[in-house]
Amino acid sequence: MRKLAKSNRWQNLFSASKEINGITLFNNINEFSQIQEFFLSYLYFYYNLFVDMAIHKLSKKIIEKEIYEDSYMLWKREKGYNKKDTETERKKDIFIAFHNKKMKFKEKQENG
Amino acid sequence: MEDNKVREEARNKLNELKEEVDLSLLDEMIKGNTIEFKHKDKYYRARPLKMVDKEELSDLKHKKYLFLLQEKLPDGKKAHFLEMEFIKVLKDNGIDIAEMDNKIAKFQSEQKEIALRLGEVIANHIDEKLWKTYEEQIDELKDKIRLLIIEKSSYLTYSLENELENYMIKCITYLELEEKIEENWKRVFSSIEELNKCEDEKLITKAAYYSSVLTYKI
Numbered sequence: 001m002r003k004l005a006k007s008n009r010w011q012n013l014f015s016a017s018k019e020i021n022g023i024t025l026f027n028n029i030n031e032f033s034q035i036q037e038f039f040l041s042y043l044y045f046y047y048n049l050f051v052d053m054a055i056h057k058l059s060k061k062i063i064e065k066e067i068y069e070d071s072y073m074l075w076k077r078e079k080g081y082n083k084k085d086t087e088t089e090r091k092k093d094i095f096i097a098f099h100n101k102k103m104k105f106k107e108k109q110e111n112g
Numbered sequence: 113m114e115d116n117k118v119r120e121e122a123r124n125k126l127n128e129l130k131e132e133v134d135l136s137l138l139d140e141m142i143k144g145n146t147i148e149f150k151h152k153d154k155y156y157r158a159r160p161l162k163m164v165d166k167e168e169l170s171d172l173k174h175k176k177y178l179f180l181l182q183e184k185l186p187d188g189k190k191a192h193f194l195e196m197e198f199i200k201v202l203k204d205n206g207i208d209i210a211e212m213d214n215k216i217a218k219f220q221s222e223q224k225e226i227a228l229r230l231g232e233v234i235a236n237h238i239d240e241k242l243w244k245t246y247e248e249q250i251d252e253l254k255d256k257i258r259l260l261i262i263e264k265s266s267y268l269t270y271s272l273e274n275e276l277e278n279y280m281i282k283c284i285t286y287l288e289l290e291e292k293i294e295e296n297w298k299r300v301f302s303s304i305e306e307l308n309k310c311e312d313e314k315l316i317t318k319a320a321y322y323s324s325v326l327t328y329k330i
Binding site: 031 | 135138139141142143144145160224227228230231232234235237240243246247250251325326327
């Protein structure tokens with residue numbers, strides 16, 4: 001199922017269905033079966049992976065094995081780029097807050 | 113030697129072909145939301161449950177659950193144990209399911225830890241040789257987890273929950289299986305009892321598999 005979901009044909013269809021009204025993925029448009037729901041989640045999974053591969057210039061080796069794909073996506077979900085950025089931002093904020101406190105403390109001392 | 117090479121190549125080609133056929137079948141299955149198959153020169157299909165089927169399924173499940181809970185053996189003892197009761201009986205007999213669960217959780221957490229490291233290495237373009245090392249570690253843990261899960265479910269095969277699940281698969285098969293008769297699709301069995309009486313085991317196995325793929329789980 002994963003092999004199908006990452007195929008060019010299904011990925012193109014998935015992208016097109018998101019952008020163009022009237023393009024549907026399945027014969028039915030609602031009441032999705034269990035297998036279709038699984039498939040949709042894999043389509044989305046690979047769509048995100050391919051976008052990341054292009055943006056972050058990831059090695060093509062990643063799509064050779066599911067274990068690489070899963071590990072990367074797990075890392076992205078739990079520790080990913082945005083989270084790393086947020087973490088850096090948070091550290092910066094803490095530094096600024098701490099620095100300001102010291103400044104205020106110094107000002108107080110000088111005034112006092 | 114040359115013969116072996118030719119045979120090996122032929123086998124590989126056959127496998128590739130088989131995979132392609134399987135994939136195109138799966139493709140049709142996903143797109144069409146039904147699974148058609150031929151058995152003994154007749155055409156069958158498994159189709160998704162309609163609202164009315166879902167109601168019947170829920171009703172059947174409810175009745176079976178109550179029946180299993182209340183069924184007694186000739187000596188008056190309970191005929192079925194809930195999973196929790198089974199776990200207690202097993203523990204009294206020296207089989208600790210909770211310990212197995214703890215081991216599974218421990219291995220899963222180790223696996224996640226390594227997967228996160230592997231993901232980080234991939235994201236940060238770090239030496240690809242490391243990928244293989246982490247991959248092997250994850251595979252080893254996956255095998256350990258798989259073995260424990262198999263062991264655990266073999267002990268709990270006869271729990272009430274498991275019996276109910278097997279019954280549900282039968283019900284779904286009865287509700288989903290249709291036969292093509294003069295260009296019309298008609299339900300093969302009129303009741304779950306009729307399915308139970310069916311002697312064509314191969315048809316039931318095939319239909320149960322396709323019905324489960326479509327509705328239950330993969």
